[in-house]
Amino acid sequence: MASPPRGLPISFIVLTLFTFLPNPATSLRTSFIKLPGSDGSRSSSAADTYCESWRLAAETNNAGTWDVIPSVCVDSVAGYLNGDQYGSDYGVIADYALAFAETVQVSGDGKDVWIFDIDETLLTNLDYYRAHGYGSEPFESNSFNEWVVGGTAPAFEASLRLYNALKKLGFTIVLLTGRDEHQRSVTETNLRDAGYSGWERLLLRGPEDQGKSATNYKSEQRSKLIEKGFKIRGNTGDQWSDLLGFAVADRSFKVPNPMYYIP
Amino acid sequence: MASPPRGLPISFIVLTLFTFLPNPATSLRTSFIKLPGSDGSRSSSAADTYCESWRLAAETNNAGTWDVIPSVCVDSVAGYLNGDQYGSDYGVIADYALAFAETVQVSGDGKDVWIFDIDETLLTNLDYYRAHGYGSEPFESNSFNEWVVGGTAPAFEASLRLYNALKKLGFTIVLLTGRDEHQRSVTETNLRDAGYSGWERLLLRGPEDQGKSATNYKSEQRSKLIEKGFKIRGNTGDQWSDLLGFAVADRSFKVPNPMYYIP
Numbered sequence: 341m342a343s344p345p346r347g348l349p350i351s352f353i354v355l356t357l358f359t360f361l362p363n364p365a366t367s368l369r370t371s372f373i374k375l376p377g378s379d380g381s382r383s384s385s386a387a388d389t390y391c392e393s394w395r396l397a398a399e400t401n402n403a404g405t406w407d408v409i410p411s412v413c414v415d416s417v418a419g420y421l422n423g424d425q426y427g428s429d430y431g432v433i434a435d436y437a438l439a440f441a442e443t444v445q446v447s448g449d450g451k452d453v454w455i456f457d458i459d460e461t462l463l464t465n466l467d468y469y470r471a472h473g474y475g476s477e478p479f480e481s482n483s484f485n486e487w488v489v490g491g492t493a494p495a496f497e498a499s500l501r502l503y504n505a506l507k508k509l510g511f512t513i514v515l516l517t518g519r520d521e522h523q524r525s526v527t528e529t530n531l532r533d534a535g536y537s538g539w540e541r542l543l544l545r546g547p548e549d550q551g552k553s554a555t556n557y558k559s560e561q562r563s564k565l566i567e568k569g570f571k572i573r574g575n576t577g578d579q580w581s582d583l584l585g586f587a588v589a590d591r592s593f594k595v596p597n598p599m600y601y602i603p
Numbered sequence: 604m605a606s607p608p609r610g611l612p613i614s615f616i617v618l619t620l621f622t623f624l625p626n627p628a629t630s631l632r633t634s635f636i637k638l639p640g641s642d643g644s645r646s647s648s649a650a651d652t653y654c655e656s657w658r659l660a661a662e663t664n665n666a667g668t669w670d671v672i673p674s675v676c677v678d679s680v681a682g683y684l685n686g687d688q689y690g691s692d693y694g695v696i697a698d699y700a701l702a703f704a705e706t707v708q709v710s711g712d713g714k715d716v717w718i719f720d721i722d723e724t725l726l727t728n729l730d731y732y733r734a735h736g737y738g739s740e741p742f743e744s745n746s747f748n749e750w751v752v753g754g755t756a757p758a759f760e761a762s763l764r765l766y767n768a769l770k771k772l773g774f775t776i777v778l779l780t781g782r783d784e785h786q787r788s789v790t791e792t793n794l795r796d797a798g799y800s801g802w803e804r805l806l807l808r809g810p811e812d813q814g815k816s817a818t819n820y821k822s823e824q825r826s827k828l829i830e831k832g833f834k835i836r837g838n839t840g841d842q843w844s845d846l847l848g849f850a851v852a853d854r855s856f857k858v859p860n861p862m863y864y865i866p
Contacts, residue, residue: 394695399662428655
């Protein structure tokens with residue numbers, strides 16, 4: 341491994357899948373790092389280890405598409421979400437995002453955009469998911485829409501901090517969400533109640549966006565911004581489909597979400 | 604948040620940076636998730652929490668380019684690498700990779716390629732890094748090259764298992780490494796001693812590749828494979844620069860490496 345020069349914009353393609361397979365036997369000619377629980381047993385501690393590995397695989401998009409969290413991991417995911425680690429993970433990512441933002445030469449013409457997703461990015465729906473198995477139950481749109489209409493989702497502290505700091509730096513804030521256009525009013529009210537203000541645009545799924553994958557819908561919306569002369573400097577979302585596709589930001593920040601996956 | 608249809612290849616651009624900033628004060632109108640240690644104090648437990656967050660930020664490429672691991676995280680990273688979690692994380696990713704590989708229609712003409720990086724992907728240099736502060740010391744090419752020439756790096760169990768399973772499925776294995784061409788012989792011997800065999804090509808940096816970023820060098824090599832009619836189905840590496848850029852694989856798998864970052 342030589343030490344190469346630094347720094348490059350990069351792109352990445354992934355496909356999707358979720359399965360967990362047993363370990364086939366292997367024959368080795370030398371020592372190797374052993375996996376825990378490779379004899380098939382899974383103690384409580386081994387389950388914790390596995391669930392940490394699953395969460396890392398999900399966050400890095402190694403897991404690809406998945407429908408519900410592994411049933412063995414409900415306690416582990418709940419512990420993560422209800423403990424300090426979840427908020428800490430958000431805070432560290434917000435710090436990296438802000439450090440990057442401070443290096444951007446903001447032109448002052450209002451064309452330097454930072455995009456935020458809403459659900460699990462600006463607002464937390466943890467109270468809803470806490471009552472629905474932390475992502476272990478299949479997504480149920482009726483009850484989730486009821487929750488959205490309730491309009492009581494709180495802000496993430498780290499996201500609000502980042503949001504306000506970006507405004508102060510002169511970025512134009514665009515909110516790009518998979519929520520439907522008919523949820524515009526309740527979404528605006530919820531955002532304001534949670535402490536957010538001063539966004540330039542709130543982009544929701546219109547009738548023409550129905551049936552599109554989140555990756556396509558959001559890429560198209562970013563593309564339209566670029567056509568209008570905006571420069572998408574940064575993008576923050578909890579889903580890879582918020583960040584990937586085409587017309588991507590100069591830099592993208594993936595905040596954690598071990599509860600659901602939207603392709 | 605509506606529930607969109609599933610499944611899409613996606614691409615992703617990131618830039619790079621590493622800084623850790625203090626939390627500016629924020630004023631809120633409602634409740635939010637609190638970060639631990641936001642008063643500036645950092646107990647041993649808070650340091651652990653931070654270091655877990657740093658590791659996640661590094662693995663997800665949120666941290667961008669970084670030179671050495673945070674000094675406060677040496678114990679945490681050492682604990683991760685020497686404990687069960689590191690091997691478990693590899694194993695789970697290998698399982699996802701294999702599950703994906705089993706869905707690929709391998710044509711039988713030898714054109715379906717799976718690419719592996721070598722260092723920290725097929726072979727572990729943990730013994731070297733254990734003696735050099737687990738990534739807390741700046742990279743020192745002389746001593747690392749001595750280690751490489753020694754040729755004693757063991758295999759990761761999970762990588763060897765994946766490697767052999769992919770061969771059995773009929774994939775053509777290509778090894779693509781940042782090691783220099785003059786290290787070909789010692790690298791081949793080390794790989795064979797560690798249990799690997801039957802690769803189709805071993806691609807190392809030639810004189811014309813010196814000075815190129817890893818992302819560019821590896822993208823160019825993948826591009827040449829595609830020009831020769833190969834289809835790059837999968838790619839496994841410990842660095843984002845193994846996986847991103849252009850001519851990327853149908854699906855890429857990022858194995859963990861909290862010790863160093865190569866752009």
